[in-house]
Amino acid sequence: MKPLLNVENLSVWFPKKVSFFGKPLTWIKAVNGVTFQLKAGETLGLVGESGSGKSTTGYAIMRALNPREGKIEFCPDGDTVYDLASMDQKELRPIRKHFQLIFQDPFSSLNPRMTVRDLIAEPLKVSGQGTHKEHTERVKELMAEVGLNPAFLNRYPHAFSGGQRQRIVIARALTLNPKLIICDEAVSALDVSVQAQILNLLMELKEKHNLAYIFIGHDLEVVRHIADRVAVMYAGRLVEDGSAEDVLTHSLHPYTQSLLATAPRPDPHFVYENKPLSGEVPNPAALPSGCVFHPRCPVAKDCCSEKVPQHTQLDGKSVRCLMHEEDSKHNWDESFSLAETIQDD
Amino acid sequence: MTEKDRHVVLEIKDIAVDYKTDHGTVHAVRGVTYKVHADEMLAIVGESGCGKSQSSYATMGLIQAPGEVVRGEILFHEDESSAPFNLLSVDKNSPEMRSIRGGKLSMIFQEPMTALSPVHKIGKQIDEALKIHTDLDKAGRFKRACEMLTLVGIPDAEKRYHQYSFEFSGGMRQRIMIAIALCCNPKLLIADEPTTGLDVTIQAQILDLIQDLKKKFNMGVIFITHDLAVVAQNADRVAVMYLGRIVEEADKVTLFDEPQHPYTQALLRSVIGSPLASDGKLKTIEGSVPGPYDVVEGCAFHPRCEHCMHGLCDKKMPDFEQVNDKTKAACHLFTEEGKHHKESQA
Numbered sequence: 001m002k003p004l005l006n007v008e009n010l011s012v013w014f015p016k017k018v019s020f021f022g023k024p025l026t027w028i029k030a031v032n033g034v035t036f037q038l039k040a041g042e043t044l045g046l047v048g049e050s051g052s053g054k055s056t057t058g059y060a061i062m063r064a065l066n067p068r069e070g071k072i073e074f075c076p077d078g079d080t081v082y083d084l085a086s087m088d089q090k091e092l093r094p095i096r097k098h099f100q101l102i103f104q105d106p107f108s109s110l111n112p113r114m115t116v117r118d119l120i121a122e123p124l125k126v127s128g129q130g131t132h133k134e135h136t137e138r139v140k141e142l143m144a145e146v147g148l149n150p151a152f153l154n155r156y157p158h159a160f161s162g163g164q165r166q167r168i169v170i171a172r173a174l175t176l177n178p179k180l181i182i183c184d185e186a187v188s189a190l191d192v193s194v195q196a197q198i199l200n201l202l203m204e205l206k207e208k209h210n211l212a213y214i215f216i217g218h219d220l221e222v223v224r225h226i227a228d229r230v231a232v233m234y235a236g237r238l239v240e241d242g243s244a245e246d247v248l249t250h251s252l253h254p255y256t257q258s259l260l261a262t263a264p265r266p267d268p269h270f271v272y273e274n275k276p277l278s279g280e281v282p283n284p285a286a287l288p289s290g291c292v293f294h295p296r297c298p299v300a301k302d303c304c305s306e307k308v309p310q311h312t313q314l315d316g317k318s319v320r321c322l323m324h325e326e327d328s329k330h331n332w333d334e335s336f337s338l339a340e341t342i343q344d345d
Numbered sequence: 346m347t348e349k350d351r352h353v354v355l356e357i358k359d360i361a362v363d364y365k366t367d368h369g370t371v372h373a374v375r376g377v378t379y380k381v382h383a384d385e386m387l388a389i390v391g392e393s394g395c396g397k398s399q400s401s402y403a404t405m406g407l408i409q410a411p412g413e414v415v416r417g418e419i420l421f422h423e424d425e426s427s428a429p430f431n432l433l434s435v436d437k438n439s440p441e442m443r444s445i446r447g448g449k450l451s452m453i454f455q456e457p458m459t460a461l462s463p464v465h466k467i468g469k470q471i472d473e474a475l476k477i478h479t480d481l482d483k484a485g486r487f488k489r490a491c492e493m494l495t496l497v498g499i500p501d502a503e504k505r506y507h508q509y510s511f512e513f514s515g516g517m518r519q520r521i522m523i524a525i526a527l528c529c530n531p532k533l534l535i536a537d538e539p540t541t542g543l544d545v546t547i548q549a550q551i552l553d554l555i556q557d558l559k560k561k562f563n564m565g566v567i568f569i570t571h572d573l574a575v576v577a578q579n580a581d582r583v584a585v586m587y588l589g590r591i592v593e594e595a596d597k598v599t600l601f602d603e604p605q606h607p608y609t610q611a612l613l614r615s616v617i618g619s620p621l622a623s624d625g626k627l628k629t630i631e632g633s634v635p636g637p638y639d640v641v642e643g644c645a646f647h648p649r650c651e652h653c654m655h656g657l658c659d660k661k662m663p664d665f666e667q668v669n670d671k672t673k674a675a676c677h678l679f680t681e682e683g684k685h686h687k688e689s690q691a
Contacts, residue, residue: 049544050515161633162393191392191571196615196627203626218545221574221618225627262549264574266619268601272578276549280514 002075004179004212005038005061010070010085012053012060016285028284030056032236034070035311038229040078040179043206043213045227045244047220047259051281053236054216058182061214062101063092074098076179097127100173104185106165110157116143116168117153123175142171146201163194170201174209182214187222199226220263224248232256235282235292242317252319254297274298291322299323301331351382352425354533354565355404360417360433361589362399362408371637373399373412375589375645378665381533381565386556388568388580388597392634396589397569401535404567405452406437423449423532448478451526455538457518461510467521468506471528478529493524497554516547520554527558534559535567540575552579573616577601585609588635588645591665595672606674607650644677652678657686 012031015024031053038044046054059065061072063084072084076098084092100123103109110119120142121135130138140150146167157165166186173181183202187195203226205211217223223230224244231241232255240253251257261274279296282288288295294304307328309320322328362374374396381387391397403414404421420429435441454460462470471490475481481489487506494502497520510518519539526534536555540548556579559566568580576583577597584594585608593606601619604610613621614628622628632649635641641648647658658677668679677683 049546163633192573193392193612193615193630194633196617196629199617200626200629220545225617259545263545264549264552264572264578266574266577266601266613266616266622268577268598270577276553277546278550280516280547281544 001039001078002081003037003073004040004042004075006071006073006075007037007057007061008035008071008073010034010057010060010072011068012056012065013068026285029287030236030284031060031067034233034236034238036231036238036241038180038212038214040212041206041210042229043215043227045223045230046214046216046233047218047223047230048233049218049281051235051284052233053284054233055184056236057233058101058184058214058216062099062182063087063089064101074180097123097176098178099180099182100176100178102166102169102173102181102183102186105189106162106169107189109169110165112157115154115156116148116160119157119168120172120175123172127176138175139171142174145174145205146171147197161194162190163197166190166194166198167201170198170205174205177209178211180212180214182216184216185218186215188217188219195222202226220248220260221265232259235287236284237292237320238311238318239293239321240317240319242315242319246315246317250315252314252317252324253321254299254323255293258296258298291320299332303328303331351385353380353422354383355381355567356418356420356422356429357400357404358418358420360400360403360419361415362396362403362412363415364412366411369638372589373637374403376417376665377586377589377591379584379591379594381567383532383565384559384563385581386559386566386568386579388570388576388583389586390570390573390576390583391586392571394634394637395586397571397586398537399589401452401537401567401569404432404533405446405450405535406432406442407452408437421445421450421533444478447474448529449532450535451529451531451533452535452537453519453522453526453539455541457515457522458510460522461518463510465509466507467510467513470521471506471525474525474528489528490524493528494521496558497521497524497527498550499524515543516550519543519547519551523551523554523558527562530562531564533565533567535569537569538571539568541570541572548575555579573613573619577619585612588641590645590675591673592646592676593672593674594665599671603672605668605672605679606646606676607652607678608646611649611651644675654683654686654690657683 010031011033013027013029016028017025019025034057048054060067067085070085073081074084075081082095117139120139124130124135143150148167187198215226227244230244230247232239234255240247240256251260258277262276277296290305290307291309294300304322307322309322311318311320312324314324323332357379359376359378361376364371364373377400389397402408404419408414414433419432421432422429468490472486475486475489491502491506494505499505499520540551580597582596583600584591587608593609604613611630613619616622630649643659643661644663647653654677663675663677663680665673665675668674
């Protein structure tokens with residue numbers, strides 16, 4: 001069985017400075033060499049600070065942005081593989097129904113002048129399926145499925161609360177029976193109790209329709225709850241990738257560790273061991289040399305500013321840190337043994 | 346130090362805020378009472394629309410028409426010896442109020458981009474507060490502004506003094522807001538969702554900074570948020586609000602370990618990662634928050650409450666009172682009437 005999605009070495013660059021003739025001179029490297037796989041029915045949590053390129057990755061997979069290089073192999077039926085990265089928009093149209101997007105803010109992602117019926121039926125209309133009557137039937141079915149009263153068919157979005165609007169957005173994403181849904185911070189704008197309702201709904205729908213999610217979020221607790229696998233991004237690069245439990249409890253990369261150490265938890269007895277990370281995410285137009293995380297890294301060595309770390313497979317995780325690479329591991333061993341010898345004296 | 350020995354900075358007694366609109370009157374705050382001590386962080390938590398910001402806007406005199414504070418008292422104790430000053434006894438634009446607001450009472454807002462002026466250098470914006478509230482000369486004010494910028498963790502203060510707000514990142518802008526708020530050594534700082542919209546690492550930096558400064562200046566902090574994780578990490582005491590009223594107030598550990606009010610219990614069960622939350626499917630609160638114009642008789646939470654006692658909870662609003670030695674709550678499960686009602690039903 002082929003994976004539903006196979007992203008290889010995906011890069012998205014935006015031109016920053018353009019010459020007089022329109023040729024880009026400098027680039028903002030928003031996403032750089034991202035590689036991951038996603039099976040049908042699996043949830044991948046994509047986490048990182050703002051500006052780390054997690055949304056850009058999602059949009060590039062949807063081809064809402066054009067990737068600069070890399071492969072996006074999408075296999076909706078377990079058989080035919082489409083490389084989304086090399087197809088043009090016309091070729092993409094028939095495949096688009098297999099992947100949908102849910103945005104963060106349910107207040108701006110619904111057209112205030114369209115009724116709920118029109119909003120949810122729009123994908124059907126655009127793809128030219130069925131009659132008006134069939135659309136209405138499907139809309140009613142979907143509204144019931146996401147927990148909305150089908151009698152509210154002809155109301156406008158303003159009559160609904162934030163949580164209900166997010167349900168409308170989810171219903172619209174489900175209209176064409178997609179295989180993959182990209183949830184871009186789908187619950188961040190909602191209140192806690194509503195957030196729980198929407199997360200439950202997303203998890204129910206996943207079971208029912210064997211959906212795969214790419215769940216983009218910054219709240220590690222939410223991602224831990226919903227995701228099967230987690231990929232951590234920093235400054236456009238994937239720094240760690242593995243099963244959710246593994247990455248979020250036994251993380252190997254210093255960045256993931258610092259993120260976990262500083263994320264507040266709703267438990268007053270939790271002891272925070274580390275000081276928060278200093279500094280901020282680097283400007284993507286002027287990334288640091290070597291490992292992009294080295295200026296903020298609590299355990300950085302001289303070699304970190306020179307060498308770019310590669311993916312290393314370790315304990316079922318893929319991690320990009322020189323500390324775990326065979327050739328450069330010794331830099332850290334030395335300091336530990338040095339510390340030990342000092343203690344011995 | 347026990348709670349009694351500590352100096353009370355702000356006392357809010359039964360205040361109510363109404364907004365009169367064409368569609369009817371919205372009771373944004375419906376009788377809220379709390380105290381803030383020096384060197385204490387009181388967190389006010391609640392879902393959007395529960396009126397958590399409104400009581401502190403009233404404190405700052407920021408309620409604007411059609412809003413109006415319809416009853417209650419807000420007592421500000423500048424220091425232990427001075428007589429309390431009722432902030433509602435003077436007009437919100439009076440010289441007395443203006444001399445306190447921004448000086449002794451300060452506020453940080455959620456959006457540092459909209460709260461800072463884009464056309465003034467950030468140094469000038471700090472200078473403005475100092476000009477109004479202190480009698481320092483120009484050189485003194487410049488020195489103080491640079492000190493504040495360094496204190497909140499902005500390096501190279503003398504150069505940054507002359508930059509504009511758009512030249513700073515989100516986290517840095519929030520630091521500038523804090524510098525402006527704290528430059529006159531306030532007794533009370535109101536932080537209205539100061540870290541919402543910031544990344545976790547930046548959020549941790551800002552919260553650390555507020556904690557440090559709270560101790561350093563011995564100030565009371567009212568921290569308004571919807572994020573229970575931030576509350577669990579930072580607050581000393583917590584007040585939970587629902588539809589314009591405080592439903593429960595206790596110290597942080599008691600509130601998270603032994604929540605008394607059904608709303609607090611339900612809320613904590615729906616927060617991922619809290620000790621009360623279940624794995625897998627989360628428990629959620631049935632129904633949704635009533636709209637602003639809806640009138641709910643009795644306890645505002647009764648339509649969604651699993652312990653609702655018909656005939657009492659939907660008739661009479663429970664008083665906010667001490668339910669045990671640690672917790673104050675507003676729920677008929679703890680009132681005499683509630684107990685009688687239960688017995689008579691049985």
